[in-house]
Amino acid sequence: MSGTEDVAGSAVPLNTREELRAIRRAMAEGKNPLVSTDVPRWEDEVGVSRIINRRVLELEPLPTPAQVLSELFMPRGAQETVAYSRDEIRACLYGQDDRLIVIVGPCSVHDPRAALDYASRLAALRDELGDRLMIVMRVYFEKPRTTIGWKGLINDPDIDGTHNITKGLLLARRILLGVLDKGLPAATEFLEPTSPQYLSDAISWGAIGARNTESQIHRQLASGLSMPVGFKNATDGSVKPAINGCYAAAQRHTFFGIDHRGRACSVETLGNPDCHVVLRGSIHGPNYDARSVAAAMAAIREEMSSDSAACHGVIIDCSHGNSGKDEHRQAEVVREISARIADGEQGISGVMMESFIVGGNQPAAPVDRLVYGQSITDRCLSWSDTEVLLRELADAVSARRWR
Numbered sequence: 001m002s003g004t005e006d007v008a009g010s011a012v013p014l015n016t017r018e019e020l021r022a023i024r025r026a027m028a029e030g031k032n033p034l035v036s037t038d039v040p041r042w043e044d045e046v047g048v049s050r051i052i053n054r055r056v057l058e059l060e061p062l063p064t065p066a067q068v069l070s071e072l073f074m075p076r077g078a079q080e081t082v083a084y085s086r087d088e089i090r091a092c093l094y095g096q097d098d099r100l101i102v103i104v105g106p107c108s109v110h111d112p113r114a115a116l117d118y119a120s121r122l123a124a125l126r127d128e129l130g131d132r133l134m135i136v137m138r139v140y141f142e143k144p145r146t147t148i149g150w151k152g153l154i155n156d157p158d159i160d161g162t163h164n165i166t167k168g169l170l171l172a173r174r175i176l177l178g179v180l181d182k183g184l185p186a187a188t189e190f191l192e193p194t195s196p197q198y199l200s201d202a203i204s205w206g207a208i209g210a211r212n213t214e215s216q217i218h219r220q221l222a223s224g225l226s227m228p229v230g231f232k233n234a235t236d237g238s239v240k241p242a243i244n245g246c247y248a249a250a251q252r253h254t255f256f257g258i259d260h261r262g263r264a265c266s267v268e269t270l271g272n273p274d275c276h277v278v279l280r281g282s283i284h285g286p287n288y289d290a291r292s293v294a295a296a297m298a299a300i301r302e303e304m305s306s307d308s309a310a311c312h313g314v315i316i317d318c319s320h321g322n323s324g325k326d327e328h329r330q331a332e333v334v335r336e337i338s339a340r341i342a343d344g345e346q347g348i349s350g351v352m353m354e355s356f357i358v359g360g361n362q363p364a365a366p367v368d369r370l371v372y373g374q375s376i377t378d379r380c381l382s383w384s385d386t387e388v389l390l391r392e393l394a395d396a397v398s399a400r401r402w403r
Contacts, residue, residue, distance in 0.1 A: 023057065033057065062166055064262035065197035072173045074201060078180035085136070085185035085204040086227050090274055092134050093228055093309040093349055099131075100341065100397050101315060101350025103187045103205060104386065105138030107378040109153050109175060110364075114373040115139070116178045118357055121383060123182040125390055132397040133390065136205050137184045138354070141172045142191035143377060144211045150364045150376065154195060159366050159376070169198050176202040190229075193221055194258060203227055210234055210280060210320075214241045222249035224269030230278040230315050237282030237321070239296045243303050246275040246310045276310040276349065281321020288322045288333055290345060297347045313349035319378060327359055327379045334389045342399035353389070356380040 026033035091097035143152040154168035185204035231245035257267035323330040357373025359382030
């Protein structure tokens, strides 16, 4: 790549490094770099009026998806893990496999070493419990914020406000490859409409979050994803937007996007029939109880085709509104659901759990100032509690089989 570093570097033309430093100095001083520096603007170079982009700085070109995927390529074994686990998840969603889907892991990944440490522990349990649980690791890199805050490893990998997105994208892909190397499938929430081009080949299950379940952009995105996708109920507890999301994502769509070379293009999708509803509670309280599950399933079956994944069952998010983001209450929720599964309750295809090595959470800060293996976003179950709960869920599936 003439004039640039390779994909693992900054991907910024060498002759703009000083210009970038000048822009960042101005920003650090609280100035508007668009008017306080003499850095050339592309509008001047091509003869376009400076009336546009008065609040936009185009600081750093990203490597193209093709560059990233070719240099951080997925080995054949990892490809087989992704392809096979996607089929396993589909089989569970459609009732062809009676195992319980369990999507478990950190609320968000901030430390690659801790994430892969957690993956090693989870992989051992997956080997032990895989005949009853379809275990998928949460590997979340993008965090939607109600107002402001740390937006995840891709947006700010150094957790210091420098927002080195190139570094974050590459780091995220390396972590996913590390998780797959341990034989674990990965789950993530898709937030930015461009990031899937860099990461989605390594994902076995995707989520559309509560804040985006009504977003046309995210429904279109889900319609083209190659894995099952869960739509969460809205933050006010309404399940209807998630059902609408499943229905819309099952259809074909055409929309703006980028291709593998990073070029703007028209994207056409075939529709994703494997979308389903995730019950995550709300600002008003939980919705994991048997009555809420039954009501959700009734509403889904009124709208969706009887042969859809959504009509077979829901996934219950045991964190967020269903536990008030309290890890101790989250453990109680998992145990309540385990008991209901053991009793033969229908309509529950899987559960989600937020879990890390150390329980609870801590304020965000650069990694060298943090407690190792503890969340910097939502409170998580400890690893020791997670082991116990996963075994209880496996026992519940065994009891349901005997029934």
